[in-house]
Amino acid sequence: MNIKDSKYIIPDSTPELELGPDWLKERRRSARHNFNEQPLPHRGIHLWRYTDPNDLIAFTHKAIDDVVDYNIPNEARKNGVIVTSLTKAIESHLELVEPHLYQLVNSESGKLEAENSTLWRNGTFVYVPNKVTISDPIHLTHHIGKDTSSVFPRTLVVVGKQSEITLIDEYEGGPETEENGHAHINGAIEIVGMEASNTRYISLQRLSHATRMYQTHRARTDKSATMLTIPLAFGGSLTKQNFGVLLDGAEAESRIYGLLFGSGHQHFDNHTLHHHAHGETNSDIDIKVVLKDKAVSAYTGLIRIEQETRNCEAYQTNRNLLLNPGTRAETIPELEILNENVSCSHGATIGSIDPLDIFFLNSRGIPTPEAVRMIVTGFFASTLKQVPEDLRERINVFVAERLEGV
Amino acid sequence: MSHNNALLDFENVHVKVEDKEIVKGVSLTIHPGEVHAIMGKNGSGKSSLSNALAGHPAYEVSSGTAFLDGKNLLKMSADERSRAGLFLAFQYPVVIPGVTVANFMRTALKAHRGQDADMSDFRKLFRAEMKELGVSPDFATRYLNDGFSGGEKKRIEILQMAMLKPKIAILDETDSGLDIDALKKVAEGINRFHSDQTGILMVTHYQRLLDYVKPDFVHVMIGGRLVKSGGPELALKLEDRGYEWVEAEMSQGSGK
Incomplete structure (x- = not known):
């Protein structure tokens, strides 16, 4: 491949470079510069060992809008919660946007993040004022069109002090077959959880099997804030998602409880990062993977605890259930722990369903397909306990659909 | 050939595990109302x-051949055998994480009754049976056998x-791992079931x-x-004298 190929260069004439106020245009131009000058990520480094970055660079830099539906509970509107496009928020609430935009995911984060930082168009902004508790979820649905396209979603979420929300961030759609090319998504998500806030962020990816997705999520949790991140992935032909939380104040807490179910020839590559930048913080990760047909999954999980950040607790588990031979799962825990005053553990399992479990359920009259469905649903149960009930029911339907013919 | 009105009837059954023959020709007929006990030491082949x-x-x-209420057992899959009326209480019941006892029980009963069956009586039935067995109602929402004691597993x-x-x-070894109170509860449950x-x-x-x-045979x-x-007295004799005398009888060629 030729690095000077147009695929790897965002031209100066790109219309997105003219979007927004001057400071934003400047940020876009500098992001474009970073994209054009940076080499592709090196396949030797852990993050890119399992996926070719060539497959994730947009084939066209002609971006289209990210079509997003907002479902906002009434209590959220009444309490001053803002859900709108980033471009509108920059016009109407610049003071709320400017301190946070590009703080966590920007053109320094990597070549693909530079691509998003240049080319995002409308974006999404969610703002929750201080001391607001919204019990029903705010639900964003990103609709990807049936035609081949490049979309660069960028989402900024700011949760005020002592506030509490659930945000569902759903991605659906895309071409049904790759006959006329695939849809391409490169997304960036920035979430700020201010002091003593409580944020539950649920990412639901159920794109078509002709859609490729790259996504970098970074959240910051301040003092005494909690962040629960729940990545749920079912779709896409090639999905590389990177979920990371910066624990940035004493007693900040982050949990990432994810699940994915791959089938056909789907390829998943997930990374998580827990960065303990402050002492007295704790984190927990539990990623569950089920694969059937020829699906593959790679998971790398990094826990980083700084030298001066003491009394941290960090746990990480990755479990992989392979439903048939021909599937493949990789799991790589990575610990960068620079002091000894921590409590830390990690564990990983890769295996198939125990035939004895199937026999036990059979011996109670339950046919094998139903037994498999029970075991897989059971495997996911502790994760799905963390999501609202109607979403849990939808997920169980997706799981049952995936298991047809097993 | 199946005996008339036998519930379970098997003849000259041989069982192999990983190509090794463990059961070497066993025959037994169980009629309605009968309680049979097979006793033997570990490794005798009874669990196999x-x-x-x-x-x-x-x-x-x-x-060998095996018939369940006149139907050829060996032609059925494990789930078909269950639906045809065979039940095996496991020596080591398995743990199914994430599946509650109630959900599991409902699914099993539904499989028995048929997919379109009315399940509106389930909750009442389930609660009543739990009460009879002295199982606390909160077991309904616990994951199947997950963290259960030996006695709790056997009651379930x-x-x-x-x-x-x-x-x-x-x-199969339903009495193993039970204290005397649990043993009594389990036995009561078995006697209540038996007709x-x-x-x-x-x-x-x-x-x-x-x-x-009480076994008949x-x-x-x-x-x-x-x-x-033999009759129940044989079990008492085994309890009293162990299995050696049977082995001795066998080696003298007077085992039968």
Whole structure:
């Protein structure tokens, strides 16, 4: 491949470079510069060992809008919660946007993040004022069109002090077959959880099997804030998602409880990062993977605890259930722990369903397909306990659909 | 050939595990209302026989015949055997994380009744059976056997039997790991289930459970064969004198 190929260069004439106020245009131009000058990520480094970055660079830099539906509970509107496009928020609430935009995911984060930082168009902004508790979820649905396209979603979420929300961030759609090319998504998500806030962020990816997705999520949790991140992935032909939380104040807490179910020839590559930048913080990760047909999954999980950040607790588990031979799962825990005053553990399992479990359920009259469905649903149960009930029911339907013919 | 009105009838059954023959030609007929006990030491083949009859994929019936209420058992898959009226209480019940006891029980009962069956009576039935067995109602929402004590697991096995109402129940070492109170509860559950319409095959090492669930017939299994049969007094004799005298009888060629 030729690095000077147009695929790897965002031209100066790109219309997105003219979007927004001057400071934003400047940020876009500098992001474009970073994209054009940076080499592709090196396949030797852990993050890119399992996926070719060539497959994730947009084939066209002609971006289209990210079509997003907002479902906002009434209590959220009444309490001053803002859900709108980033471009509108920059016009109407610049003071709320400017301190946070590009703080966590920007053109320094990597070549693909530079691509998003240049080319995002409308974006999404969610703002929750201080001391607001919204019990029903705010639900964003990103609709990807049936035609081949490049979309660069960028989402900024700011949760005020002592506030509490659930945000569902759903991605659906895309071409049904790759006959006329695939849809391409490169997304960036920035979430700020201010002091003593409580944020539950649920990412639901159920794109078509002709859609490729790259996504970098970074959240910051301040003092005494909690962040629960729940990545749920079912779709896409090639999905590389990177979920990371910066624990940035004493007693900040982050949990990432994810699940994915791959089938056909789907390829998943997930990374998580827990960065303990402050002492007295704790984190927990539990990623569950089920694969059937020829699906593959790679998971790398990094826990980083700084030298001066003491009394941290960090746990990480990755479990992989392979439903048939021909599937493949990789799991790589990575610990960068620079002091000894921590409590830390990690564990990983890769295996198939125990035939004895199937026999036990059979011996109670339950046919094998139903037994498999029970075991897989059971495997996911502790994760799905963390999501609202109607979403849990939808997920169980997706799981049952995936298991047809097993 | 199946005997008239026998619930479970097997003849000259051989069972192989990983190509090794463990059960070497066993025959037994159980009629409605009968309680049979197969007693034997560890490794005698009694659990292999139980597993093979229930359709465990690792236990291959290499020859012989077996009929459940006149139907050819060996042509059925494990789930078909259950729906046809066979129940195996496991020596080591498995843990199914994330599946609640209630959900599991409902799914099993629905499989027995048919997919379109009315399940509106389930909750009432389930609660009543839990109460009878002295199982606390919060077990309904616990994951199946996850963190249960040995006694709790065995009670939940008996709960399943009570709910599924099989024609024939094979109880594989159901008394193992039970304290005396749990043993009594489990035995009560078995006796409540048993009627002149059902048959029970208890497979056990010890006489203990037989104090509470009275067998009509006792069979001794040694080396993959049923070598001696008798009434309840045989179990007492085994308890008293161990298995050596049976082995001695066998070696003198007077085993039968």
